[in-house]
Amino acid sequence: MSAARSGVRLRPILFYPWLLLLLGPAIAVVQGGTHPAWVAGAGLLLLAAAFLCAVHLALGGGGLRPAALGALAVLAVLTVTLTFTGGQPMIRAFYLVAMAAGVVLAPGPERLGPLASLVVATAAASTAWLTHAGDVFGAWYVTLLSGLLAGGFVKLVATVNELGAARDELARAAVAEERLRFARDLHDLLGHTLSVIVVKAEAVRRLHERAPEVARQQAVDIETIGRQALTEIREAVTGYRVTTLRDELAGARAALAGAGIEVTVRHPGPPPPPPVEALLAWSVREGTTNVLRHSGAGHCDIRIATTGGAVTLEIVDDGAGCAGAAAGNGLRGLAERLDAVRGTVELVPAAGGGSRLAVRLPCAAEPAEEGETR
Template sequence: MTTERDTWLDPLREGERGPDAKGMYMWVAVTAAPVWDIAHGRSHPLWVAWPAALAAAGLYVVTTHFAFADRRRALPVLGLLAVVVLASAAGFRHNWLYLIVMLAVATGVTVRGRILPVVLFAECGAALAVAVAAGASLTGVLSMMWGTFTAGLIPAIIIRLWEAIHELKATREELARAAVTEERLRFSRDLHDLLGHTLSVMVVKAEAVRRLSRVDADAAAGQAADIEQVGRQALTEVRAAVTGYRGRGLAAELDSARAALADAGIGATVRTSSVRPDPEIDALLGWAVREGVTNVVRHSRATSCAIGLRDDGGLLVLEIRDDGPPKKAQGHGNGLIGLRERVRAAGGTVETMAPQEGGFLLRVAVPYAKENDE
């Protein structure tokens, strides 16, 4: 259903192309003014007046046609039209002066850029000279000059506005295509981060099952149980990721982290900030909690985990610390690599370190803008 707002933002509905030559041909009717003078015997000699009127009409039609079809060919024809119109107006005067307005319309649809006002002012000057020579009153002279200028300026503005609308529509479509491409890349990266390591573990354990099945059934059963556990964990992560694409944020991830840590027998301490970041940063921090807690559950052998979020002078700092055995700081896993890319895109940083007292620390700092409460 198309709303009034949609129509306003996108006036180029299907089948609409904006101004064209056919819409400008109507101004050839201005030649009726000199034809009136010819018919009433005010334009002599007739063998010059009739060809002049017909030439002005024909050149105007050709100029407007080329203005929309091939503007380079329109410019010389416009020059010839200007010669015919100005010579005829100066020679026959009276209603022939209206041809200058028709000339201005042709100029407005043909000439582009900064040269247009210059050309229109020149035509206004010519209109002034011809009107004064014809003995027109001050009101008539001013009306002629104003009519000439606006007759050229208004079509030019309308055409430029429609061209701008076309350009904006094309830009919007290109941005939409780029957004789809970026989302596909992000999805593929997320899928790799979620399943790459898990599937590798499952393949290794499946090979172990195949080797042990003939020599140690109990060991093979243990490996098969591990495959089942890893598969269930992968399913949980995929469901969490899909939920994340639907708008899962920091609060929901913290709840999931508490549950995951409790299931793993790891005590959880969570401290949050009262700051409400915008949805993009909120989702990013949620992803960081998910990645950090997943690593704690999988690799840390910890008994407790502390998750803290604080405001540090325009930065939101998330820290996830466990008390597992001492280990070297790790920062090259697929999950952390993907997290670094996302945080870097948001203007933040990711740090990993192994404190001297043991355990592992993941620190994520991102700039934030507060969510509008309205």
Template sequence: MDRMRNGPAVLSFWVALVFFPAADLTHDPWWAEAAALTAVSCCYLLSVWAAFERPAAARMALAALTGLTLAGCAVYGGTWFYLCPLVSIACGLVLRGRAVPAALAAVTLASMAVTLWKGGGQDAVAAVAWGTGIAGVVVHVTLQLHSTRRELARAAVAEERERFSRDLHDLLGHTLSLMVVKAEAVRRLIPRDTASAARQAADIETIGRQALAEVRAAVSGYRGRGLAGELEAAGAALREAGVRAVVGGAGVRLAPRADELLGWAVREGVTNVIRHAGATVCEIGIREEGGEVVLEIENDGVTVPGDGDGDGDGGHERGGGDGGGHERGHERGHGLRGLAERASAAGAAFEAGPVPGGRFRLRMAVPR
């Protein structure tokens, strides 16, 4: 059950409505009525405080409160009708779901009937109905709004966690792939060219430091290096992996949001080429097309059905797994799926899959 901060203390204040029938007792003391008022006060306070911790006890207190209040109105009349809102407040607080409107309607109609039976006119009946009904509705709506706000807060936290995990994956996936490529180069070079191996090892150290800085920047809220920085890093990574990089249209001016999104697309697309494609050439093109900026990353590393992929289509799926269509097996990763989610959130068009000529293409069109 949702808890309102300071809810019991705030709602307990309304027990002060007992003052009106209690004031009448100072002029005409009647111990039975005094005992009834005390019981009403206790039942109301118990229902309010138990509603947040002990719902079963709260419902029992609510039932006793309802019976005592309506009986008191029927027997004593007069200022006892001021206590009817206490019943509706307790209903709105203790009950949940469809029971609330039904209970509020029943309490309101019962209080109107008792008022009419005691000889009250239309004004009295209307006043009792208004006070009784609106008190419960306000409490119920307040609780619903509080519950909705809590759910929205939970959803926002969950969404932010998912976004951050996706960002961290995208940041580290590219960098770690490059480090693996360089480590393989070191292993190959050690037997015949120790100087080159040492340079590659130094590059691994530099890349590792850069990755650490990027992770720290991501923790601080930074979302990426932008398109220009990613293109530069992509060219270096492809060359180190033995893939010829062809980059065109890098001078297109972009809005910050489009620059960020296309930067992530370059990072993820090139990471997939290095890790999974077995490509020899990777072409990266950027152009303006209508009111959009279009990025295309195309490579010649498509695998064919029957070569061990096991999925019957070369492993390519539109907006699919981390392998960008090159990863073997059925396991779906987070890279392209995360990129597709980014594109959808930004209103961009995204697709990734094989194209004629034994090539694989990643395409993203971002509104300017």
């Protein structure tokens, strides 16, 4: 799963059912309530086609589109004409005009859509009054409400897509910032150390025949420096060097909040022993990274509890699941570290949707000693 989203696409087919508003006028034409019937029938077909064209063109993207405005104008003219010739049943066509206006004008200025809906509603009420086509206020109110609802729905979908894109960008920025921080740490650890090792190795190459004791001392120095660098790298990777569980939880709060994900942290009781705390800190970092990169969640719950001689960490999100994280190197590395101290890690779907990362460690866990590298 990717953090990026495709967004909610508003399809014109969602507005097709509103053509049922023309069912009453169509029945009136069939029953002979409008003369000549073939003209009224053709007018209704053209009106439906103009409505569909306006909606399709408006939802094609690109802001206010002249073609969509033209289809809206044709729809308005047909509606007024049919209402004056067809009487009360045709007044419902104004509802479609208001809806089409709300959809077509939604990408424009904020007040343009509501103003257009008010104009269409006033035109509907005026036409109803002039043609004695029924309840004037009812025609005005329903027409205005139709336009406002349609325009508001289109704007809501656009806002949801913008917020989703912004959250995805924040998540990418948080991950990129973490990568840069880790790269800086590794550079600080290895830059000077490797330079010293190279210099001493060159000295060994030059002196191993002329001054073997000096060369031997240089080789001992290389071994000492290499071991120290290896220890520092292990500490940096496992989180021992600069972070504690409290720091990692604070970092998780900041990273998730920066990505627009609401986070709740529950950590009652005293802090766990240092070896357990270090592994929990690393688990929090890995779990938070997975939520940022893979879940697309809106809420994340981090819980730490100590029961029965074991410490349990749970990171639960309400996203789309972490199938992409399950096969990642980070989770495999975390599983290897926990396995070395008889701990377990589990990534499963959460009960209400999303993912649940569960880490369990014995309270007396001691990290296993790694083999020396020579």
